[in-house]
Amino acid sequence: MKQTKKEILKIKNLSAWYEQLQILYNINMHINKGEIVSIIGPNGAGKSTILKSIFGFIEKRTGSILFHNQEITSLKTHELVSKGIGYVPQGRIVFPGLTVLENLEMGAYTRTDKKEIKKDLQELQAFFPQLQKHLHTNAGLLSGGEQQIVSLARALMSKPKLLLMDEPTLGLSPQMKLMLFQKIKELRDKLQLTILIVEQNAKLALDMSDRAYVLEAGRNKLEGIGNKLLHDKRVQHLYLGGEF
Ligand SMILES: Nc1ncnc2c1ncn2[C@@H]1O[C@H](COP(=O)(O)OP(=O)(O)OP(=O)(O)O)[C@@H](O)[C@H]1O
Ligand SMILES: [Mg+2]
Known part of the structure; x- marks a missing residue:
């Protein structure tokens, strides 16, 4: 076709x-x-x-x-x-021992545009207020729904x-x-x-x-x-x- x-x-x-x-x-x-x-x-x-x-x-x-x-x-x-291409795996996969912020930063591992990364982190926090609230908490301690948001936001960090x-x-x-x-x-x-x-x-x-x-x-x-x-x-x- x-x-x-x-x-x-x-x-x-x-x-x-x-x-x-x-x-x-x-x-x-x-x-x-x-x-x-x-x-x-x-x-x-x-x-x-x-x-x-x-x-x-x-x-x-x-x-x-x-x-x-x-x-x-x-x-x-x-x-x-x-x-x-971004991927959010089944089962709310987060790095449990890393903070929410560190999880999000991991999502940007293929990027080198530091300023843009910072801006995207701020935009994501505005879009998902749950992230901001728990930014320095270990992701493994978050509720299921919150972990799902972390997993989604981490994928979005690769743009x-x-x-x-x-x-x-x-x-x-x-x-x-x-x-x-x-x-x-x-x-x-x-x-x-x-x-x-x-x-x-x-x-x-x-x-x-x-x-x-x-x-x-x-x-x-x-x-x-x-x-x-x-x-x-x-x-x-x-x-x-x-x-x-
Ligand atoms: N790593 C693996 N090794 C061997 N078989 C696997 C593996 N992963 C999945 N399977 C098998 O492949 C088939 C399809 O699995 P898949 O995970 O794609 O299904 P699914 O439609 O996503 O199911 P679910 O709705 O339960 O998530 C299943 O029979 C599963 O047991
Ligand atoms: Mg499945």
Whole structure:
């Protein structure tokens, strides 16, 4: 298929393995500039493996991944960060023994523009007041929701253009989930970000995203406009008894 200019990321026939075990089977996806796109699907469907494959964490892969029309499939993680891809891993991963400020500074490790880094730190604190409050506290002592914000803010410190987020709302209260998604939308507008997000809560994801991909057993199952999928009988069937 011909690639259009608007596409920031394109995944073509991506298959991936852990050792001998195949997890992804010919996944195809694309993300246009400025979109929030969700990946939903049952536990073990391979959602995290897609993000890890993009971010260079999976060794055994076939297919190709294009970022701004450029092949990035074999690039190392630090090269991907330099190119403008950020990753917020599943499970609120922070450096627990480092302060919040040190965690954020770690996110800027590929940057050399000291003045800009300082400015970005201040902007992030204004955007997430929780950060300011706990700037000199060890990140491991923060609440789950606060750690999630640290993990997100740390990824933002690399100044990504494409942000990969793996279940950022996991374990948060319903209000916190909604708040976080609203913040994510604000960030998209403020920083002209494009966001690929994995989300367990299918209803929330479809509600809040421009488009979504439904994954099942490592394969593309459905795709479409977020709120259209929300009312799709097949999606409702897949998630019956779950989030619907
Ligand atoms: N490091 C690993 N080594 C071997 N198998 C793995 C590894 N990581 C994940 N898997 C397996 O790969 C499959 C897909 O895992 P993945 O983490 O991508 O699923 P997921 O859709 O993100 O699930 P969840 O919703 O539970 O986070 C699962 O069967 C999982 O057990
Ligand atoms: Mg996962």
